[in-house]
Amino acid sequence: SLSTNSPKRRLRIGILDLVHKGPTRALWARLMHANLASIMPQVLAVWCEEAGHDVTFAVYTGLEDVETMLPDDVDLVFIGAFTQAAQLSYALSNMYRKRGAITVLGGPHARCYPEDSARYFDYVLGFTDRAILEQVLSEAAQHRPMGVMLAAKKQPTVMPSLEQRWKYVAPTLRKAISPIKMVPMLGSLGCPYTCSFCIDSEIEYQPFEFGQVSEDLRFLVRTMPNVWVGWHDPNFGVRFDEMLNAIEEAVPKGKLSFAAESSLSLLSEPRLKRLKEAGFVAMLPGVESWFSLGNKSKTGNRQGMEKVEQVSDHINMIMRYIPYVQANFVLGLDVDAGDEPFELTKQFLRRTPGAFPGYSLMSAFGEAAPLNLELQRAGRVLPFPFHFLNNNEAMNVKPKNYEWVDFYARIIDLTGFSFSPATMARRV
Numbered sequence: 001s002l003s004t005n006s007p008k009r010r011l012r013i014g015i016l017d018l019v020h021k022g023p024t025r026a027l028w029a030r031l032m033h034a035n036l037a038s039i040m041p042q043v044l045a046v047w048c049e050e051a052g053h054d055v056t057f058a059v060y061t062g063l064e065d066v067e068t069m070l071p072d073d074v075d076l077v078f079i080g081a082f083t084q085a086a087q088l089s090y091a092l093s094n095m096y097r098k099r100g101a102i103t104v105l106g107g108p109h110a111r112c113y114p115e116d117s118a119r120y121f122d123y124v125l126g127f128t129d130r131a132i133l134e135q136v137l138s139e140a141a142q143h144r145p146m147g148v149m150l151a152a153k154k155q156p157t158v159m160p161s162l163e164q165r166w167k168y169v170a171p172t173l174r175k176a177i178s179p180i181k182m183v184p185m186l187g188s189l190g191c192p193y194t195c196s197f198c199i200d201s202e203i204e205y206q207p208f209e210f211g212q213v214s215e216d217l218r219f220l221v222r223t224m225p226n227v228w229v230g231w232h233d234p235n236f237g238v239r240f241d242e243m244l245n246a247i248e249e250a251v252p253k254g255k256l257s258f259a260a261e262s263s264l265s266l267l268s269e270p271r272l273k274r275l276k277e278a279g280f281v282a283m284l285p286g287v288e289s290w291f292s293l294g295n296k297s298k299t300g301n302r303q304g305m306e307k308v309e310q311v312s313d314h315i316n317m318i319m320r321y322i323p324y325v326q327a328n329f330v331l332g333l334d335v336d337a338g339d340e341p342f343e344l345t346k347q348f349l350r351r352t353p354g355a356f357p358g359y360s361l362m363s364a365f366g367e368a369a370p371l372n373l374e375l376q377r378a379g380r381v382l383p384f385p386f387h388f389l390n391n392n393e394a395m396n397v398k399p400k401n402y403e404w405v406d407f408y409a410r411i412i413d414l415t416g417f418s419f420s421p422a423t424m425a426r427r428v
């Protein structure tokens with residue numbers, strides 16, 4: 001067994017990134033799940049190897065046998081999981097502990113539900129930098145029944161280069177049978193906006209070295225041209241000019257395609273021209289609500305139909321430059337009441353036929369967002385089982401201004417409208 005007296009011991013480390021919560025044969029999973037791999041597990045893998053340990057890295061997309069992805073005799077297992085995969089991660093932790101391993105959980109579930117996770121893992125990691133990792137590696141001890149929760153004050157400011165991560169990125173990309181292969185990259189962390197439902201709203205905006213971004217892109221152009229880069233920045237392009245300079249100087253025209261999430265306030269027409277030239281083909285702006293958050297869509301105090309008109313014009317303009325635009329909405333916010341929010345979204349879709357709507361139901365993931373504690377105190381958070389906590393299909397926050405049946409009836413109606421054959425035909 002491991003001992004704190006032998007910090008230099010070479011460990012057999014397994015790192016498992018759970019992209020999905022269980023077995024599936026769905027076409028979407030085959031096409032896209034491998035494109036949804038996270039960056040931090042790859043970063044940990046690089047850091048663990050640099051610290052002199054043997055690393056086996058695996059991404060579970062739902063298509064593999066998850067029990068056999070890591071060797072049986074690992075000493076230390078890191079699992080990264082979203083909340084939907086929490087129960088799978090707990091079960092895997094139990095399996096590896098029985099085989100004698102120490103287990104560590106990181107990723108969104110660990111950040112949202114650290115106390116619950118600590119019942120099943122020896123270590124639960126919040127923000128993880130090299131110092132936190134070093135602490136785990138040098139101790140690597142059992143902590144049962146309650147695991148230890150560790151977190152750095154902030155996210156790391158320096159990450160390994162894409163070239164260093166490549167040995168973990170490349171095999172994952174080979175799993176995606178889609179013609180779209182998406183390489184995950186980060187240009188920044190945090191966000192200057194303060195949407196109260198968002199996990200990134202309290203994290204200070206912090207760009208990575210723009211020189212490093214260029215270097216990574218040059219490596220990608222040399223190694224695997226014509227792939228997509230999926231920017232994992234919470235809000236892409238806050239330091240717009242520096243970021244675009246970094247892309248333009250590294251990527252010859254047409255060599256890479258890019259997808260990003262960005263606020264409408266950052267997407268003016270001159271910038272869109274530049275984005276198009278640089279190879280941006282998909283943009284996912286967050287509209288969120290017709291009655292609040294005007295700052296991020298540059299609609300100021302405009303609300304209701306006035307905001308619909310302005311946002312619709314803006315998104316139609318974006319679509320002249322970027323072929324795929326997904327407009328994201330949060331349904332069930334406290335500012336919403338009655339028919340109006342739903343009817344306004346339909347109006348928006350009629351006026352903006354090319355935009356693909358993305359609906360998230362207002363959900364409180366543990367302690368992730370500033371609003372969550374308030375909602376818990378008000379008794380509005382349901383103890384929804386993690387396995388089903390998917391903010392596309394169900395929500396765990398009791399809406400302020402709707403009864404459940406009434407609320408879901410409106411969502412079903414809006415979804416039916418949004419994806420009806422007639423609306424879909426207008427979209428393509």
Ligand code: SF4
Pocket residue numbers: 191192193194195198199200201234235263286296
């Ligand atoms: S703009 Fe987007 S990333 Fe920033 S706080 Fe709001 S929802 Fe989060």
